Amino acid sequence: MGKVQLTKIESYNNIDMIQTSINSMLDNSLLSKKLFDGAKVVIKTNLLMKKKPEQAVTTHPIIIECLANYFVKYNCEVIIADSPAGPFTKTSLEGIYEASGMVKAAQNSGATLNYNVSFSEVSPSDSMRLKTFNVIDVVKNADFVISAAKLKTHGMMTFTGAVKNLFGVIPGLIKAEYHFKLMNEENFAHHLIDIERYIKPDYSIIDGIEAMEGNGPSNGIKRNLGVLIGADNAYEADFIACDLVSIAFKLVPTLYLAESRNIFNKNEIVVEGLDYKALNIAPFKLPDSVDLTFLPKKTPAKLKEIIIKKLKAKPEFVHSKCISCGHCKRNCPANVISMVENKPVVNLKDCISCFCCHEVCPADAVNIKKSLLLKLLK
Numbered sequence: 001m002g003k004v005q006l007t008k009i010e011s012y013n014n015i016d017m018i019q020t021s022i023n024s025m026l027d028n029s030l031l032s033k034k035l036f037d038g039a040k041v042v043i044k045t046n047l048l049m050k051k052k053p054e055q056a057v058t059t060h061p062i063i064i065e066c067l068a069n070y071f072v073k074y075n076c077e078v079i080i081a082d083s084p085a086g087p088f089t090k091t092s093l094e095g096i097y098e099a100s101g102m103v104k105a106a107q108n109s110g111a112t113l114n115y116n117v118s119f120s121e122v123s124p125s126d127s128m129r130l131k132t133f134n135v136i137d138v139v140k141n142a143d144f145v146i147s148a149a150k151l152k153t154h155g156m157m158t159f160t161g162a163v164k165n166l167f168g169v170i171p172g173l174i175k176a177e178y179h180f181k182l183m184n185e186e187n188f189a190h191h192l193i194d195i196e197r198y199i200k201p202d203y204s205i206i207d208g209i210e211a212m213e214g215n216g217p218s219n220g221i222k223r224n225l226g227v228l229i230g231a232d233n234a235y236e237a238d239f240i241a242c243d244l245v246s247i248a249f250k251l252v253p254t255l256y257l258a259e260s261r262n263i264f265n266k267n268e269i270v271v272e273g274l275d276y277k278a279l280n281i282a283p284f285k286l287p288d289s290v291d292l293t294f295l296p297k298k299t300p301a302k303l304k305e306i307i308i309k310k311l312k313a314k315p316e317f318v319h320s321k322c323i324s325c326g327h328c329k330r331n332c333p334a335n336v337i338s339m340v341e342n343k344p345v346v347n348l349k350d351c352i353s354c355f356c357c358h359e360v361c362p363a364d365a366v367n368i369k370k371s372l373l374l375k376l377l378k
């Protein structure tokens with residue numbers, strides 16, 4: 001039976017309270033019984049892109065600092081790591097660590113920032129989608145991995161938390177390649193589950209003190225929830241995070257597919273520390289991407305595929321906001337974006353609606369446009 005711990009923390013200024021809460025979560029975790037002197041602990045942080053902590057895109061540095069403090073105290077070697085969107089290079093990491101506050105978090109706690117950009121192939125026997133995939137070596141070689149996620153909505157997966165955070169162990173632009181191979185939401189979710197099964201994070205923390213709703217994970221609306229979530233099991237942490245903000249289970253493929261694979265059981269979760277339902281948090285505004293849950297369950301797969309293709313939301317580029325950085329083009333898995341006179345132009349016919357362009361745009365210049373037909377149907 002899984003245990004999820006929650007704490008109410010109003011602001012990142014309550015550092016003592018955050019430290020006490022994280023200490024208590026980890027003291028009560030299965031991980032605390034396994035730690036040993038000199039263990040290499042990797043804190044897999046959500047660093048998506050070069051954003052400041054107050055933008056609520058990346059895991060807040062105070063959370064990372066308090067996590068690192070805990071493991072440093074137990075004489076562990078602590079490494080803060082992620083492979084954000086874009087190329088996985090030392091230069092790119094330097095900029096993101098600085099902007100996201102990780103430099104200070106590492107200095108204050110005694111953790112180190114990862115600059116090892118090597119990666120290796122793995123072939124887990126129980127993978128359901130990609131039988132072989134690449135994983136960054138810093139995570140592959142860790143004794144323990146902590147998924148330190150941010151609570152946000154996500155254009156393709158509806159929600160991103162402890163499980164989706166692990167997609168950042170796939171090196172740099174290879175992420176786009178996998179997105180393209182997997183094409184649709186459920187294939188991609190199975191791949192995320194395969195990654196989680198390979199990593200099996202030893203503890204998961206979801207930073208929901210300041211979260212993001214609407215068109216997340218980078219250009220949504222910041223929302224103060226004042227909640228920190230911790231769990232031994234990443235799916236259980238995600239399930240409670242979704243329940244907290246009323247994101248329906250059936251809209252989160254990583255959750256309902258993990259349950260169908262018997263990886264977790266939402267009915268066996270025990271919540272400790274906070275009666276979160278009593279907080280009466282208003283439901284999260286969902287991304288504008290497609291919600292096809294109105295389709296009858298028994299819709300034949302082929303028909304469903306055709307309908308989805310017709311009704312899916314598509315990206316819309318707002319040239320007046322665009323700063324011509326080219327990130328959307330470089331990160332487009334389907335390679336359907338061209339730069340014409342320094343502005344992106346998309347071939348929507350071959351677009352797979354993954355919204356990577358929306359996710360990586362630093363200027364909020366990519367909208368998620370709902371299909372008119374879907375609006376009429378709903």
Ligand code: SF4
Nearest residue numbers: 332351352354355357
């Ligand atoms: S245009 Fe955007 S949504 Fe379409 S495939 Fe490329 S990155 Fe994905």
Ligand code: SF4
Nearest residue numbers: 322323325326328361
């Ligand atoms: S749409 Fe966004 S990501 Fe693409 S070039 Fe313009 S600013 Fe850059």
